[in-house]
Amino acid sequence: MPFERRVQVGSSSGLHARPAAAFVRAAAAHPHRITIGRPDGPAVVASSILSVLGLHVGYGEEVVLTAEDELAVGALDELSALLGQDLDRED
Secondary structure, three states: OOEEEEEEOOOOOOOOHHHHHHHHHHHHOOOOOEEEEOOOOOEEEOOOHHHHHHOOOOOOOEEEEEEOOHHHHHHHHHHHHHHHOOOOOOO
16 A cells, blocks of 8 residues: 655746755655656656656646655655745745
8 A cells, every 4th residue: 555645846946956856865865765746647766856857847736755665654744845845945
């Protein structure tokens, strides 16, 4: 049974350049296989920058994060929170 989180992308440029790189780095920091995709489309490995960029996800679009391992639930929560932020915003 897969575990999933649905989240709207909060970055003003969507998952491009800096937001995608920050997301991929965070996904790669976890030992679990996590995927990301649109609700009605194929999923790609979340730790692959080329795959994530290839999704062409824009601001406000919903994506689904999925993991097969219950131990990955914390990672799904962390990555969902990250995607919901505007990672383009300069602090």
